[in-house]
Amino acid sequence: GESVGLHLPTLSVQEGDNSIINCAYSNSASDYFIWYKQESGKGPQFIIDIRSNMDKRQGQRVTVLLNKTVKHLSLQIAATQPGDSAVYFCAENTASGGSYIPTFGRGTSLIVHP
């Protein structure tokens, strides 16, 4: 079975509720942030991004908030649906070799109950 410490933080919500997933990042020099969704057996999927010169960005049903003072990101999902059930990762990005290289956080498991 799984060992203690391998269990992800979990957020359990009812269908239709709003969800908020939080993430702390470590590098104050990071200037680009991305939220990813990962379903079981699949690779991460891009959801929304935000640059460090912004504090809020909205997409379809999702909003990302960035607080650089405390190095904190949040992902808000409106009217959460069962299909939103997945593990969500934030990633801070640093420029290297002509690209941005992401450093992923540990992830939060979102469970949406019908």
Place this chain on the structure above:
Amino acid sequence: GAGVSQTPSNKVTEKGKYVELRCDPISGHTALYWYRQSLGQGPEFLIYFQGTGAADDSGLPNDRFFAVRPEGSVSTLKIQRTERGDSAVYLCASSLTPMRGEGSYNEQFFGPGTRLTVL
């Protein structure tokens, strides 16, 4: 449409053996990335290719790990003398071009990964 594909989907090997993991990026994508994801963790960057050359290999954990992309398309991650600690899901991603520091982000599209188990 065709996304990033990775083969095999599962690989079981014995400690000390050599393994190769293959990644087929989306056609036309010049940038290719390898990551490793352990159970309960986020993906960890290993290496990034721009075309045929490795632009950043700072994430490779040691010299047992090596990756190539000889024709700027398919890439192979090679692990020598595998250890039990190498067990993980190895993810590949590609993007149209690498994201430039001052430019817009070119989304990385991930494959489903190869689950490597070292016994």
